[in-house]
Amino acid sequence: MSKSLNSLTIAEARDGLRKGEFTASELTGACLTAIDGADALGAFVHKTPDIAREQATAADARLAKGDAPDLCGIPLGIKDLFCTKGVPGQAASNILAGFLPEYESTVTSKLFGAGAVMLGKLNMDEFAMGSSNESSCYGPAVNPWRSDDRELTPGGSSGGSASAVAADLCLGATGTDTGGSIRQPAAFTGIVGLKPTYGRVSRWGIVAYASSLDQAGPMAKTVRDTAIFLQAMAGHDAKDSTSADIPVPDFEAALTGDIRGKKIGIPREYRADGMPAEIAALWAKGADMLRDAGAEIVDISLPHTQYALPAYYVIAPAEASSNLARYDGVRYGHRAKLSQGDGITEMYEKTRAEGFGAEVKRRIMIGTYVLSAGFYDAYYNRARKVRALIKRDFDQVFAGGVDAILTPTTPSAAFGLGEMASADPVQMYLNDVFTVTVNLAGLPGISVPVGLDSQGLPLGLQLIGRPWEEAALLNHAYVLEKAAGFVAKPGKWW
Structure with a gap:
């Protein structure tokens, strides 16, 4: 195999493991070596190599029996917000220094039950509050992408997850999204990030920030990987009263690549004053790609945006x-x-x-x-009433026959560490301008890398779906991904 093992996608690794081209232990070893050489990125804050090797050995035994789930033997990183039994879980805060959870979050229980391998815990903004990963008690995570000598933010709050996936330190990582904390880092680092419908993935055992907005989701290298990953994370959990008791479809099987006749909405309110020309051009290009694939592009209004x-x-x-x-x-x-x-x-x-x-x-x-x-x-x-109106805007658009909504993910490419944190905090909050509506309305949203800006940094587009229709949303994202043909990777400097 010409690719290094740690640079494989989840789908490639799954297929290679089943064919016996390499073992889970070899795959895990490649990731652990990459992690040890990437301290400059600040992505992994609690490394768990012993647990990883033990889980990889168990995965190999399971694979040998021929009944292994899709994620069996796949090395993943876990955001520091997820409680993992006996492994430090600080939510990147000094106030939780020394905390060793005595229990496993539902998401990590499901992942480990599927045979996934935990490489360690990932950096993040403290208690998931931030858009740049600069509020972490561990220090910032660093974007593996560079355009000059500056260290760039990988986004936040799931900055360590985004950096680790983009730098091929792991094949996928868990994230959480309260106002864009999966999608914005995904856009800044050229990977795929999905925020599921509120209630699709259990929040039990995840340190809470804003309980009516928080939702865990997958961050991975491709849309197919994201679908495989979500399959293992999703499902009803009696321990979470906000978890929805509805069936989990086969998300990977939904990736048909056919969106002919689907209606894609372009919200006029997202054409914000001062939007950079590169972002506007990328948005128009994304709409053209979906139109070329047979979708109908329609203007829509979300007036309370x-x-x-x-x-x-x-x-x-x-x-x-x-x-x-x-x-x-x-x-x-x-x-x-x-x-x-x-x-x-x-x-x-x-x-x-x-x-x-x-x-x-x-x-x-x-x-x-x-x-x-x-x-x-x-x-x-008053804010709660506004939230209800924002949700109603989306409900009316979807009731009108729109299947998905296309917007930019972020108002810019990644910015330099320290460039915004010391300025007016409101400037930092404006990074969430395209993403927070999705959380307020409880909808699924996905960021797909679509191109590079003039500095050579990745830019993403966001697709917003109907509630509980992640399968259809992933298929729209799959079409966009194929049309964009984004294959750029950061040059290794760390």
Whole structure:
């Protein structure tokens, strides 16, 4: 085989393992070697080589019996937000320093049950709050792509996942998406990232940020890989009250490449003032690709889009303020050193002041403010009403016969580390302008790499699907991927 094992796609590795061209142990070894040589990327923050080798050996035994699932023997990275039994899980926060979960998240249980191999835990923004992976207690993850001497962001919050997949350190990685945290990093690093319908994948055992918005999903090298990966992650879970008890279709079988007669909507409200010409041109090119494949391209209106960002940055911090109240230094994680005479209140205050980073503190304070007496109706309740209107916009468009919606994923290519974090935080929040509506409406969305900008950096387009129709959405993405023919890889500098 001419390709190095760690650079294979999940589908290629699955087929190679079944044909006996290599073993899961050899595949895992190639990834572990790549990881050890890539510390400059800051992608893996807790390496688990012993667990990986043990799981690979078990996968080889299973493969030899001939009854192995698709992900058996496939080496994956796990975002630090997923609890993995006996392996540090910090959500990239100092307040969870030393925390060893005594249980396994539902997603990782399903993946390990399917024979997948865990290479380690991946970097992320602290508590998934960020768009650049710069709020991590481990330091930032770095994008393997470069256009000059600058270190670029891989996006956030799933920045470590995106960097690891793009640099061929693993064949796929788990991510979570609260306002674009799978799709934006995927676009910045030239990979595929899918945020499923809210409720399609269990949230049990995943550290919560904003419970009505969070959704776990796959990040991989191709659309086919994403379909295989989602198959193993999805399904009803009685431990998660928001998990939907509906059948999981065969996502890979849905990749027919035929979208003739399908209707693709282009929302006029996404044509934002000041959109870079390269993004606008890529969007138009993507529409032409889908039209050439037999789809009908129609203009649509999502009139409440303009209110999505402010509504999101009220709802998400409000839920974060509530969810993060549990980190108080009493039961687990970091506890501040106390002075004589300090009581329980001082312990809470000092622990939270020391343990949380600046961005998390900012969002907790915003959330606490909008939930406080006198401001609840003015901010939080109003944001909830706006959210309902945004969802209604999508419902009406889909009821009108539209099968999927095409938009840019991000307003730019990857930017340099440090270029936005120190500026007005609102500038950073604007990175989510094309993605947050999907979370507010609970819809599935996928980012597909479609081209390079003038600096040679990847750009992605987003497809938004009907609720629970990830299979159809993946097929639309498959057509776009084939038409775009994106095969560029970052040059190795690390």
